[in-house]
Amino acid sequence: MSTHPPPLLEAWPEQRGLVDMGGDIWRIKDACEGTVIFGGTGSGKTSGSGRALATSFLAAGFGGLVLCAKPDEPALWRGYAAETGRGSDLVMFGRGEPWSFNFMRHESLRPGEGAGLTENLVNLFMEVSSIGSGDAHARGGDPFWERAMKSLVRNCVDILLMAGEPASLHAMFDVIRSAPMEPSAVRSLAWRARSECWRRLEIAKGRARGTSWEIDCREVAGYWLSHFPTLGDKTRGSIVAMFSTLAEALMRGKMRELFCEGSSISPEDVIAGRIVVVDLPVKEWSAVGRMAAVLWKYSLQKAVERRSDNGGGLGRPLFLWADECQHFASRYDSLFQATARSSRVASVYLTQNYPSLIAALGGDSGGKAMTDSLLGNMGTKIFHANSDRETNQFAAELVGRRLQVLRNSGTGASLSLGSQPSAGSSSSRGRSEHMDLEIQPREFSTLRKGGAENNCVSEALVFQNGRLWGGTGRTWQKVSFRQNPGPAEFLAPLPSRGAPARSR
Numbered sequence: 001m002s003t004h005p006p007p008l009l010e011a012w013p014e015q016r017g018l019v020d021m022g023g024d025i026w027r028i029k030d031a032c033e034g035t036v037i038f039g040g041t042g043s044g045k046t047s048g049s050g051r052a053l054a055t056s057f058l059a060a061g062f063g064g065l066v067l068c069a070k071p072d073e074p075a076l077w078r079g080y081a082a083e084t085g086r087g088s089d090l091v092m093f094g095r096g097e098p099w100s101f102n103f104m105r106h107e108s109l110r111p112g113e114g115a116g117l118t119e120n121l122v123n124l125f126m127e128v129s130s131i132g133s134g135d136a137h138a139r140g141g142d143p144f145w146e147r148a149m150k151s152l153v154r155n156c157v158d159i160l161l162m163a164g165e166p167a168s169l170h171a172m173f174d175v176i177r178s179a180p181m182e183p184s185a186v187r188s189l190a191w192r193a194r195s196e197c198w199r200r201l202e203i204a205k206g207r208a209r210g211t212s213w214e215i216d217c218r219e220v221a222g223y224w225l226s227h228f229p230t231l232g233d234k235t236r237g238s239i240v241a242m243f244s245t246l247a248e249a250l251m252r253g254k255m256r257e258l259f260c261e262g263s264s265i266s267p268e269d270v271i272a273g274r275i276v277v278v279d280l281p282v283k284e285w286s287a288v289g290r291m292a293a294v295l296w297k298y299s300l301q302k303a304v305e306r307r308s309d310n311g312g313g314l315g316r317p318l319f320l321w322a323d324e325c326q327h328f329a330s331r332y333d334s335l336f337q338a339t340a341r342s343s344r345v346a347s348v349y350l351t352q353n354y355p356s357l358i359a360a361l362g363g364d365s366g367g368k369a370m371t372d373s374l375l376g377n378m379g380t381k382i383f384h385a386n387s388d389r390e391t392n393q394f395a396a397e398l399v400g401r402r403l404q405v406l407r408n409s410g411t412g413a414s415l416s417l418g419s420q421p422s423a424g425s426s427s428s429r430g431r432s433e434h435m436d437l438e439i440q441p442r443e444f445s446t447l448r449k450g451g452a453e454n455n456c457v458s459e460a461l462v463f464q465n466g467r468l469w470g471g472t473g474r475t476w477q478k479v480s481f482r483q484n485p486g487p488a489e490f491l492a493p494l495p496s497r498g499a500p501a502r503s504r
Contacts, residue, residue: 011061012317012344018056021462022479024470026380028317031057031346033379034337036325037460038351038391043384044450044458045350046323048481051080053348057319058084062346063270065300066277067293069324074279086275091265094258094279094292102263103299108166110268120302121167122154127298127332128291129246148239152176155223159197162204162217169247169260175200176240180229197224246291254280255288259295267296267303273316282327293328301336304343317344325349326360334370337377349378353388381463385447392441398463399476402438439476448480456483 014029035053039045057064058080066077074092081090093099107121129149156172165171178195185191192198201221208217228236250259270276278296280289297320309315322328329349340347351357354371361367361374375381383395439461450458457480462469469477 012314014314016060018060019052022469022471022477024477028060028346029341030380030464030467031319032317032341032344033465034340034347034377035380035382036349036351036375036378037382037384038353038386038395039382039384039460040352040386040388042449042451043386043447044481044483045382045384045460046076047483048384048450048458049382049460049462049479050323050348050350051483052481054319054321055080055084057317057346058086058275060317061273062275062317062319063089063273064275064319064321065270065296066275067297067322067325067328068278068281068289069283069322069327071281071284073281073323074277077275077277081275089273089275091269091274091276092279093265093276093296094254097279099265100258100262101265101296101299102168102261103259103295104167104169106263106266106299108161110266118154118157118161121157122150124298124302125153125246126150127330128295129242145238145242148235149242151223152239152243155220158216158220159200159204159224162208162213162220163200164203164207165200169251173244173247173251175224176243179224181233181236183226183229185229186225201225249288249291255292258292267300270300270318271304271307271309271316282324290327293322294330297322297328298330298332301332301345304345305336305339307343310344313342313344315344317346319346319348321348323350325351326356329357329360329374331361331370334373334377337374340377347378353386353391354394355388355390379465382460383444383447383463384458384460385449386444389441392444395444395461395463396437396439396441399437399439399461399474401436438474447478450481450483457481458483 012028014027014032016028017025018028018031019026031053037045037049054077066073068074074094078087078090078092081087091097091099093101103124104121107124126146126149153172156175157167159175160167160171174196176197179197180186180191180195201224204217204220208214231239249255265274265276276296278289278293280292282289282293285292300318300320304318307315333347337347357371357374358367361370381395381398383391386392386395444461447459447461448454448457450456459478459480461476462479463476465475467475469475471477
């Protein structure tokens with residue numbers, strides 16, 4: 001458990017400044033309303049606005065979770081932590097470090113009234129499945145398969161909990177592999193003698209007798225002894241294969257060490273002030289890296305929604321960081337973001353363009369609806385240089401339209417030939433008004449991208465819902481971000497803390 005002493009509530013008031021954005025101060029309140037950063041390759045989104053936000057969170061004493069897509073990100077965050085004096089709080093979860101997080105056991109045994117509830121464990125597993133498998137059923141395809149796997153997982157968890165065991169992937173596998181595959185097997189004494197499914201059912205029946213959950217136990221027995229063996233071979237095989245694809249990936253090699261054995265770090269440590277970097281970059285670890293990141297993300301999201309250390313809404317703020325967030329986006333994100341401010345979580349999602357998010361969440365009308373819902377719940381939107389037409393149009397429409405006045409004038413001359421030649425001139429002036437985009441989409445492709453040719457300054461348009469920026473009097477403002485600022489530029493010094501957190 002963390003040994004950080006409880007901080008004074010005054011350490012993180014909502015109005016505390018974090019980043020100077022062109023003379024206007026971006027505060028903790030703004031951070032906890034969520035931020036999305038768009039920018040094309042080389043636009044300076046990571047080294048510009050991304051760096052400014054990340055180091056301000058660390059300097060202010062936030063706890064945090066970092067999801068890594070690119071191989072250089074873990075080293076980048078080591079540098080940030082050293083620069084802001086947070087090296088002792090940094091946890092590199094993944095390669096070569098002795099950290100582990102048994103997510104199923106954590107959810108089964110954690111403190112709180114909802115601990116160990118079957119549906120919470122099922123939802124945890126299904127959330128990881130929705131992004132880890134990449135199958136159509138997890139991305140808005142035929143809902144039958146998702147419901148069928150959810151039923152399988154629910155009855156696996158129930159039989160274990162009713163038998164007095166904590167849920168684990170290994171135990172769930174034992175139940176499924178020893179379940180009856182045809183109705184006649186249920187009556188077989190030989191099957192009963194070797195079946196872990198039968199053994200646990202018998203224990204569960206004995207423990208449930210005379211209790212309020214005896215009816216639930218009968219339902220679970222009905223699933224395993226009546227429903228499961230009567231499914232068609234292909235249907236049952238497909239459902240089991242869907243479960244196995246994800247579970248086996250988590251039960252072998254590095255993933256087994258990280259997620260299926262002990263626990264030395266948990267989301268509660270992040271709430272106490274640790275910074276967990278999931279050091280399994282997607283570009284190197286592919287699906288394994290994505291599953292690990294999403295598992296951590298969802299576990300932290302659920303933990304902060306039930307946090308008990310946020311008295312008066314002034315507890316330690318946390319950040320959830322996802323560069324190239326399209327690799328980690330899931331269906332729960334928009335629901336979480338709707339209440340993230342009250343949980344004091346500053347979500348920061350960086351991505352290249354708008355279509356990539358839609359593709360990550362389904363690629364159809366459902367994916368667009370989820371993307372729009374997520375972006376709608378992000379209070380701050382930062383747009384760096386971009387050549388993507390849809391992203392630039394989205395940004396321009398977000399800024400909005402304004403009454404535009406067009407003035408025109410002209411002059412003319414005339415010459416008449418005839419019996420009496422004559423000459424003359426004329427002029428005209430006019431004006432028209434119409435509603436047009438305040439910022440044209442093409443202007444987003446002209447923002448400076450940083451680098452030596454721009455004196456290491458990248459430009460971005462910052463939009464914040466409900467705020468009028470001092471420099472423009474509008475809801476948007478162009479801001480320049482230095483890519484290599486010195487430590488003196490931090491607005492919020494690190495609050496005094498006790499000894500570094502230790503993990504159980």
